[in-house]
Amino acid sequence: MRLDYLTIFPDYLAPLGLSLPGKAQERGLIEVHVHDLRQWTDDRHHTVDDTPYGGGAGMVMKPEPWGEAFDVLAIDGATLVVTTPSGEPFTQALARDLATRERLVFACGRYEGIDQRVLDHAAGRAEVREVSIGDYVLNGGEVAALAITEAVVRLLPGFMGNAESLTEESHEDGLLEYPVYTKPASWRGLDVPDVLLSGDHGRISAWRRDQAERRTTERRPDLLHPSRADSEWDVVAAT
């Protein structure tokens, strides 16, 4: 998989050389290219933003540097991931989907966002996905691009040593993961639940499933009743 990152803060993406993506690069599973968007400006100040048409606070990223960058990088046929708080939610399902692509190009926006025409134009040559990593606002899309990269790269075939840990973790079965314990069996007066020491795999499985369901009910009821969330959207869509 080839990964390109367009940013005005290339140093922000230094962690791509560490940890999981670093290992994946060493193994030849991914090829990473980080680009400074300012190289595609032609004024003395390397300007990438301007005031919004229609007024309002903040600045908007100008279309020209993005357009030039997409031309030079020949993004045709790639999947363009634009990180923005107004994007579709990033989920494990989307990570699995993106892990099937040959090339991902990350556009890391700053300020109040990127001129919409950049995305509309790119949609004619690439698959454009505007993606949010959560309902909060970061200063820019770089951290979001890192998070998405890590979630995607660890799913690439041949990446994880222990494939089982991929299927057993939170979100893979739609539930949060059950609590886990290791030695010692007793620590500071707190004991590991007896069932986990029983050696009875059937009981252990049932206990884990029950714990996962309880945790999900308490912390993320929306995962158990997605149809409820959907129907709220249906009401909005119908109006």
Ligand code: ADE
């Ligand atoms: N840029 C700023 N906030 C973001 C978010 N929550 N997700 C993705 N990109 C962002």
